Amino acid sequence: METLSTRGKLLSESLAYIIPYFVKLKLNPFDEIINPNGILNLAVAENVLCENILVEKLKSIQTWAPEYNYYPNPCGEYNLRTELCKFFQNVFQLNRVELKPERMLITNGAAGAFSVYSYMLGDIGDVFLISSPYYTTIDHNVAVLTQNTVVRCPLLDQDKGLFRLTVDVYRQGYLSTIERGLKPKAIILVNPQNPLGDIYEEETLRSILEFACEKKLHVIVDEVYALSVFKLPTQAHFQSVLNYKSLPDPERTHFLWSFSKDFSLPGIRIGVLYSGTAEMCMIAQKINFLMVPSKFVQETITTLLSDNEWVKEYLKINQQRLTQKFFYVKEQLEVISNQRIEVYQSKSGFYIWANFRRLLKVKTFDEEMKLFNVLFDNGVFISRGFDLGCSEPGWFRIIFSLKDSWISEGINRLKLAFDRY
Structure with a gap:
């Protein structure tokens, strides 16, 4: 660190709050076949719902x-x-x-x-x-x-x-x-x-x-x-x-x-x-x-x-699949929490904005962090509201635009973590 510029040292501090978790995630990523006990990443906003359509199209047009x-x-x-x-x-x-x-x-x-x-x-x-x-x-x-x-x-x-x-x-x-x-x-x-x-x-x-x-x-x-x-x-x-x-x-x-x-x-x-x-x-x-x-x-x-026709059809299917998956995951979260989780009525995106406030033992950001760590220790990585600049403790962001098998595993791990918290 002594050899770095002031700017370089400042850069080392950027995103420092979350880097340790990403390091653990990279060393032990979930894979349903190779590493079924790995950490399940429901924090990074990626969408695989139309992966089959995209891969087929991109393979057909790649030339040099x-x-x-x-x-x-x-x-x-x-x-x-x-x-x-x-x-x-x-x-x-x-x-x-x-x-x-x-x-x-x-x-x-x-x-x-x-x-x-x-x-x-x-x-x-x-x-x-x-x-x-x-x-x-x-x-x-x-x-x-x-x-x-x-x-x-x-x-x-x-x-x-x-x-x-x-x-x-x-x-x-x-x-x-x-x-x-x-x-x-x-x-x-x-x-x-x-x-x-x-x-x-x-x-x-x-x-x-x-x-x-x-x-x-x-x-x-x-x-x-x-x-x-x-x-x-x-x-x-x-x-x-x-x-x-x-x-x-x-x-x-x-x-x-x-x-x-x-x-x-x-x-x-x-x-x-x-x-x-x-x-x-x-x-x-x-x-x-x-x-x-x-x-x-x-x-x-x-x-x-x-x-143009492919683009139009792709966007239509993508929106349909996002809508269906959002409401499915919303319902599952409400069921496993006995209706204690409140899901924000989103209209777009890859994410569930969920209020875990009723699950917290104390309504503080320190307690939110404790719950976050329990979730992570049980193999599920989601984003907590504090890290997204939320003013009230208890909110979490969960990515839903993933494979069915990932979502099922994520729901099971969330329920297990709630029971252990």
Whole structure:
């Protein structure tokens, strides 16, 4: 450690709270055939429900061309950016705007997109505001290259299990940041929300966009779960920020998406940044050169997207399977806990947001940690609310978009752990 820079030492502390558990997980991962007594990972948001469809399609289109041997465009291949513009126009039913490839950058996943935005929009020490609870690895993604910081703005009425988002959430976060002598530079909006699975209406987000405009703050709208919404009879169509009419501050409003969630392909590392200005993308390519995906991966995905009928059918089936699995796991959790577990009524995502509060012996975060360790010792790894910035103890996030055999084993282990707690 003595040979590292100050930045290197700070990096060693990032995500330190969870690293020991991941180390144990890597050394002893569950496998129903090879290692049936290993640790079952229900914490990492991956979706295998349509793996058979994806593998078959990707195998059918993989080819090699001589140009793949050479350097990619640091902005991302123009063919892919053009195809993505068509894709978003179609799936988001964009009738108010025509997307332009010049305003798009292809990065190595959503993490890369966050890093680019952080580098381009904030100076060292600037603050990015985000509502909590949330996917806290965003802290790392924002800070790793820039030493910017993320400040949490707690959603309202968490003690009542409501988690309400209003403009006051960000207004209070902004004011408290100013009082601490820090400089707010941007707001991060996650829609659909992780870990809640909420989908926010345009009216709610527009009030926040107007507040950001008033304070001259950039807004990064993370829509990585936009097409992973459940098929519910009463659910309204998801409205992307790309389709909002007359944005309050279009040059400071930015979009983020990736293939990790909606296409269940986190391993290919392709993220999409659509900026308020083409100028930002032209400048940002100088840092994106460090993280742009390979030509081979980009061209494979371009071919995938060009098959409109396949994409349409895949998204439809994926949403159906997510919906079915969510309600199945919800019911199983309620049964094994004798209705003591309350499952949040999510509308999207790969996760169950579950309230274990009635199981806790004492309603504290220390007790939440004790329960977490009992679960881990019984071979099941899930995310606890404290690590996701939740203000109230007792909440946990459980990934449900896994094989049936994994879910069955996970439910059995959870029940066993509850009995031993």
